[in-house]
Amino acid sequence: MIAGLVALTGCGLGQSRLNPVNWFGSSTSEAVAEARAETSQPVIDQVLSLEVAATPSGAIISTVGLPPTQGFWEAELVRMPTDDPSVALFDFRILPPINPRPAGTQPSREVLAGTILSTQDLAGIRTIAVQGARNRRSVRR
Template structure:
């Protein structure tokens, strides 16, 4: 192996190692940080399908073709079902805003403990869907959680 080949290999290995360390923007694992919560002042009721009472957590997992947004919601009682993250239009093109929609139980259900009421929802977004997006936010009736790119 020649001197030029050794230098090229060393540069490639160094560049790849740099993607995994620190907070470089080239590393897809660093695209979104941890979630943070915002309280919503007034309840929204414009959609026929109810929105979950509270958003408990939000995470964004990078994939080779985009990202998986997953969140946990907390309805007021047990029995809520058919959770879905629905995109909401915003004035800011750098924000991906999602409503955490959920259907109520068909019959009266007990309140139960928090873990027994938690409902999971997720959605996959492609790299094209996330082009220009700096913040992903999921909102319920009482709060909104968001993550931003590092």
């Protein structure tokens, strides 16, 4: 009984690592230095933000990306293989506009993408990263 009370008290602390809401902190950005393999679908130019929200059954990953012009569509996060089993790496893929479009303002170009990971998917995962052509954003727990 005392152990349960201590565990519940730990979950209630704002910054406790025992609290599942705090498993993933704010994201950090780093430049992508290595050459990227060509895919049938291009990746977003820049990843602006990455958030991971804990749910009872896993986590929701949501990202905002910035393509070079307006009109990009069909955004998706595609999980990529990695050598490190503690990292879940995603490509932020997107299709270009059918007809050329103006660059426009940054808010008019921003594109959202997301995915869901189950608790089984998160087993052993310490870092979630989403990469575009010029940068990668990651969160750690």
